[in-house]
Amino acid sequence: MTQRPYIVGNWKMNGSRAMLAEARAIDRAAQRYPDVEIALAPPFPFVGPLREAVTAIGVGGQDCHTATKGAHTGDVSAPMLADIGADFVILGHSERRRDHGEKDALVRAKAEAALAAGLGVIICVGETLDERDAGKAEAVVDRQVKGSVPPGESAAVAAGRLAVAYEPVWAIGTGRVAAVEDVIAMHAAVRARLVAIFGEEADKVRILYGGSVNGENAAGLLGAEGVGGALVGGASLTTDAFLPIVAAASQPAD
Numbered sequence: 001m002t003q004r005p006y007i008v009g010n011w012k013m014n015g016s017r018a019m020l021a022e023a024r025a026i027d028r029a030a031q032r033y034p035d036v037e038i039a040l041a042p043p044f045p046f047v048g049p050l051r052e053a054v055t056a057i058g059v060g061g062q063d064c065h066t067a068t069k070g071a072h073t074g075d076v077s078a079p080m081l082a083d084i085g086a087d088f089v090i091l092g093h094s095e096r097r098r099d100h101g102e103k104d105a106l107v108r109a110k111a112e113a114a115l116a117a118g119l120g121v122i123i124c125v126g127e128t129l130d131e132r133d134a135g136k137a138e139a140v141v142d143r144q145v146k147g148s149v150p151p152g153e154s155a156a157v158a159a160g161r162l163a164v165a166y167e168p169v170w171a172i173g174t175g176r177v178a179a180v181e182d183v184i185a186m187h188a189a190v191r192a193r194l195v196a197i198f199g200e201e202a203d204k205v206r207i208l209y210g211g212s213v214n215g216e217n218a219a220g221l222l223g224a225e226g227v228g229g230a231l232v233g234g235a236s237l238t239t240d241a242f243l244p245i246v247a248a249a250s251q252p253a254d
């Protein structure tokens with residue numbers, strides 16, 4: 001792994017003020033792993049409080065609107081996230097694609113808005129089980145990357161503000177993890193599409209794996225060729241579950 005590994009916890013719709021204690025503990029422990037970039041993305045109400053609670057780790061949102069402000073009840077804009085100290089935003093997560101019907105073009109517009117606001121962006125892609133069983137995993141993910149990644153963002157890419165998370169939908173929250181050889185193949189396919197979009201600068205884009213990553217399987221996944229880190233759901237909710245993943249990123253298996 002040549003890039004600094006990026007381990008991001010996605011709290012999804014979990015969290016409370018009491019859970020900020022977990023974030024503080026992760027933040028304290030992060031100082032033992034300076035070779036790993038660590039971040040947490042809590043639900044919107046906790047982005048600001050979490051920002052105030054930590055110093056060593058990054059803080060992000062889980063979505064943003066395409067517009068900067070206006071009549072969009074319930075939504076949050078990228079400049080608002082930036083204003084409360086967020087560093088990045090996760091976009092196009094399969095749960096948003098499923099629950100809110102988000103399509104690639106919308107994800108791309110959100111990414112443009114987030115990058116314009118100075119945020120980093122993690123764009124999620126991944127195939128369903130039906131798509132994998134039909135032999136379409138690579139084609140689906142290639143189409144998602146092509147449609148969701150904004151092509152005119154070379155400066156942001158050069159600055160390392162774009163990451164892509166390959167998250168097979170069937171592996172998210174299921175305890176079922178993609179085989180390492182499949183992860184390597186899918187990451188290579190994502191990389192090839194990014195090179196087609198950005199040329200040489202594409203090597204600044206970290207490609208994360210997501211889907212039931214835990215302390216036991218992290219070393220194998222993070223040591224796989226082309227894996228630049230992990231997007232972690234369930235195992236990011238407690239310090240005890242999250243830190244072994246960070247430790248594995250710090251010393252990936254060869």
Ligand code: PEP
Pocket residue numbers: 010012167171172173174175210211212213231232233234235
């Ligand atoms: C995720 O939320 O992006 C995720 C990968 O979840 P989990 O680790 O729980 O599968």
